[in-house]
Amino acid sequence: MATQEKTPVENAQLKDIISHAKEYGFIFPSSEIYDGLQAVYDYGQMGVELKNNIKNLWWKSMTQLNQNVVGLDAAIFMHPLVWKASGHVDSFNDPMIDNKDSKKRYRADVMIEEKAAQYENEGDVERAKALTAEMGRLLEAEDLNGVRELIIREDIKCPVSGTANWTEVRQFNLMFSTQVGSVAEDASTIYLRPETAQGIFVNFLNVQKTGRMKVPFGIAQIGKAFRNEIVARQFIFRMREFEQMEMQFFVRPGTEMEWYEKWRDTRRKWHEAIGVPTDKLRFHDHDKLAHYANAALDIEFEFPFGFKEVEGIHSRTDFDLTQHQELSRKKLQYFDNDLNEEGKPYGNYVPYVIETSVGADRLFLMVLCSAYTEEEITEGDSTKSRTFLKLHPALAPVKAAILPLTKKDGLPEKATEIFDSLKYDFNMIYEERDSIGKRYTRQDLIGTPFCIAVDHQTLEDNTVTVRDRDTREQVRMPISELHSYINKAVSYRSIFEQLA
Template identity: 65%
Template sequence: MATDQNKFQAIISHCKEYGFIFQSSEIYDGLSAVYDYGQYGAELKKNIRDYWWKSMTQMHENIVGIDSAIFMHPTIWKASGHVDNFSDPMIDNKDSNKRYRVDHLIEGFAETLAADAAAALIADMEALLKENDFAGLKKLIEDNQIKCAVSGTVNWTDVRQFNLMFSTQLGSVSEEASEIYLRPETAQGIFVNFLNVQKTGRMKIPFGIAQVGKAFRNEIVARQFVFRMREFEQMEMQFFIRPGTQKEWYAYWKEERMKWHQSLGLNPANLQYHDHVKLAHYADAAVDIEYNFPIGFKEVEGIHSRTDFDLSQHQKFSGKKMQYFDPEINQNYIPYVIETSIGLDRCCLMILSESYEEQDLSTADKQDSRVVLKFPAKLAPIKLAIFPLTKKDGLPEIAKELMASCKTSFYCFYEEKDAIGKRYRRQDAIGTPFCVTIDHQTKEDGTVTIRYRDTMEQERIPLAQVKEMVMRKIME
């Protein structure tokens, strides 16, 4: 597994320096595995979210969106299987008292091995996980002399399950409060609203319900920046279908979701499918779309054929019928479901990883370099930066007129300070695709200099065409 830890650390540093992502509660020494999005990170995240939402709800006539609550009735999580099954195998080192997720511990060790040995070790681990063979997993760790990073010893406890849900109290007085959970996924909010949406929207199967929202998991070993966090955001769509058609729809959504990732401008060589070896309790087929991060190929999105498990369970636990009458075949049935579930934070990290470049621009006469984020224009936090060449001679007034005409349509940035070269470099570092400079020639012939981020080429275009050109690029 090829990794580039130097690039990964450079991206993390860049995100902090340029206002993309900060450690949460940093002035209090931070909160582990929780992050805040800064001014440009929030815009990037919003643009990805909006692009996904549009691709699901606006571009499909049979998919609608909802926004369900984070707090839900606790029986929902019993019905869904999360109370009994939402857990990961953990192991503790007796000398350091440090707890590890077993698969992370073994995967971390595998990264230090040659490719063939690493593949064999991962295959052994996946086979044991599939069988829930905890004794075998411990033996695998001990046989390979996998050490604790803190103590350096192989003195391990037995492997056991650890539930990942956060619990809290709902009620005004602690004695009267009842235990509820912060949702570990957004999917159940869709399932419990299946009939509400179907009836009020007069939806006919096949149809989908999409949702974007926060989810919470008590990850014991949360690591790798925003890749694995305790508070994160999901973009999920549950597609309700007639039983017996799940293979066709699973294949359809598997292909559609890969096309969506490629539409983000990602190199196809950096994307791959990974079929699940061990299926979740609700699935009859599951695949991940993985991206080649600097830390290796990792899951960004899952496509799952969930059968009728969820709606059947909610029918059983609630006592309410979750059936659909299909007029085409004159039958009542509980629909099957195909799920697409993508992590928005992981998607942000994916776009940052794909876009980040360190370029050496040195010539024989001069040392020079730049860091650039080559975001697709539609995702870039700022679409257009507007620079008057000087602070006088009426140039700022012209620049501000352009700003006023563009900012209602897309995010712009205005700056007068510093030499024009320094201004360009700052915009390169935050991924702004276009910079326009207003100079004295603008007053003479109504043209401006537009500079393209990726090539650094410049050309003169009419001032009146700037807005239309940027709009066209962000719609591509």
Template identity: 70%
Template sequence: MSKNNDEIFKNVISHAKEYGFVFPSSEIYDGLSAVYDYGQLGAELKNNIKAYWWKSMVQLNENIVGIDSAIFMHPKIWKASGHVDGFNDPMIDNKDSKKRYRADQLLEDKIARYEKDGKQDKANQLQEEMDKALNDDNLARLKDLIIEHEIACPVSGTRNWTDVRQFNLMFSTQMGAMAEGSDEVYLRPETAQGIFVNFLNVQKSGRMKIPFGIAQIGKAFRNEVIARQFIMRMREFEQMELQFFVKPGTEMEWYKKWKETRLKWHLALGTNPAKYRFHDHTKLAHYANAAVDIEFEFPFGFKEVEGIHSRTDFDLKQHQEFSGKKLQFFDPEINQSYVPYVVETSIGVDRFFLATLINAYEEQDLSTEDKKDSRTVLHLHPVLAPYKAAVLPLTKKDGLPEKAREIMNRLKLDYNVTYDEKDSIGKRYRRQDAIGTPFCITVDHQSLEDNTVTIRHRDSMEQERISIADLDRIIGELVSWKNVLAGLQE
């Protein structure tokens, strides 16, 4: 990672806290590792991200419906899904620092350093050997690779490693009034299983026909032992998942379609396509016959933000076997029942939130020969911006605040808007730039005479005089969901 990228990432983290996007959880008690809270602006941005996903999935597709399943589920579900026996990460401890790391991530960091140093052959060789060890579940070989490539603990700087061991990532707790005799249940490590166990309920109550999808947004919990890269890897996180049920034999056609559809969703926000890439899995999960990640270029390299998997009929068959209930679809076209195949798309809300912040963040030098000047601006797409407009009275007197409040009260029936009368107008503009507000509406003495205001555009900083009566139309045209949703239908 170059110093420049490192500094940008640190600045984004600092900016997120300073302006109320993301706070360390329990900060007054010195925080809790790998847990974060979303502040007042972060909650707004996060809700807008979720709305964008939900509208594009459920609102635009007649054959996709949404549910909200419980976090707690019957313990046998996690046995059936393979999480009890197989939801593990290969972990290694440094004996000197007492810190625990994921063995594959230590190796991935080494590969990234080789690539940065121009040693592509070494990077390719290590990638190949690591993939083979992971595929073979060869833990001893993973340790050998760490030793052979002289990987040291980032904390102690030593290479005094334990053996690699598997570590289950599920949180367990007791359900019942008494600890004794109570059932052990798990906090769900993914939201997908809540969809699978409701397959029949949704299909029958919604009279759904194959192909159809079930979408869900919800919290998931994993006992991640590595706290790093801010909100990239957390113990409590949120997923937006679609399970799309298809006729067996058509899954690869749908897999290809969903790959294209999901990348289009990301790019519809105006992101540079070079920031995204597909990364095919070399090691497939036990349930998959095809898998790909959509990766975004973060300051610390390309990392997964979304996964698309062809899950075959594994999940429904497992739940059918463990529950004793038939989970099949009767297809009237061929006059027979079958267990559908599934194509999944799963995106991390928090990772996409971070990608959105990083992509939007810019430090601009506005200096001229006469004056030094700069600003930090978030170029958030208007549909995602926490506030759509800021209403600013030029002064706190002469009836200007009253006029500004009148405008704000009208606009807030349709949009989330903010009001600010503190500091000079220039400082207020800079504050709104820093939180990504697309418009600033300045109310001055002329406003009282002819019902016009100055509207300032965030990205260009251009200002124009318009009638108050035109505000709804001008703001609405820019912040409407139609702008991005229409593009997804083309």
């Protein structure tokens, strides 16, 4: 039983997934020809398709299924006072500790959480809760010396050196700063946004008034965020440049818990609807709430390195809008004339906010880990292993592959004709190299749901053989039915119906 979270090198399953992601064009180390840049990755030709499909599905799930949720795309650079109001300038810190022997730096709170997870895995749940609670108390009191003593008392050692020769615990601000201005001495310090939520809050009234929105309503956004993570690891799970998909839902004060529970359940159903096994998901309620929240939980997925947060659901109260209102001296209030219809006096109020925040990169990794499948198959008298990506067809980078059986006898021309008839509606691949079996295998490895074989019978009766990725079963059908057959499988409709 592990005592620390395993690194990619130590975790065989994650190592295989990372290798697969690179070999088949999903994820590349950034600047690899220059030996890369730690915790920064590029999405390859298959990865960008999968990530775009994930983002598009999330976007439509928010804005298309909910008439009271609209979209926004705020700038990465924002006025520095935005981050003063949000608390990031003064308190967006991680407690860091260094091992004097290995010279490695770690997040002190993460090391303690890993120790608590070890106790929980060993069945000592009460000890795990007590350790987590004590850490929360020390961090809330800003007792960094107490945090160090807790690490020493729990005999937490550096996984590299194996020693407990620790430095003092220090706070490290995670925001990237830069200068804006044409002349150095006139430049002002601004920040790369560490989260996308603040762009929504400062545009609250712009969206509400121009869209004539009535509370309750939500604003959704997908965008890049940046955090100077000292401890960046576990592949794309924790990166310095990442993408967030957030929705801030503005509600009447006093109704926030009702909406908190609604979005909690809706978001879990969404993860299940895209094919994530139910037993791989769990809710984790926050023991220690952030200063702005009155309720918070994480939706966690069981990665190869353990259960970790994929999405956060938070009841943020009126903290953000109130902070921006006070510092900007601009009213960020909503006039609720529906109150009069309910027999209550008209009035302005600062709405409360329910937040759903999911990392696109973590979601990508969750989907990849869920889809990565190794199985034993029997063919005749022999048994062999098979690896494929069991992606939901709606998310798969390529929806179908057109494969002429040979490169002659008019089969390529017929296959090209079929490809051209489908390419306007689906992302397709045409391939004629190697045996049909090898081509099936290549498509399995990138998660293509359907392979369409064009053979000599196709020239006679306009039928093709369609192979299913998951079952490997093959069916014969007319070319005229291909579009509806593929569309039914890859459409978002089946997912939306589960959320209705």
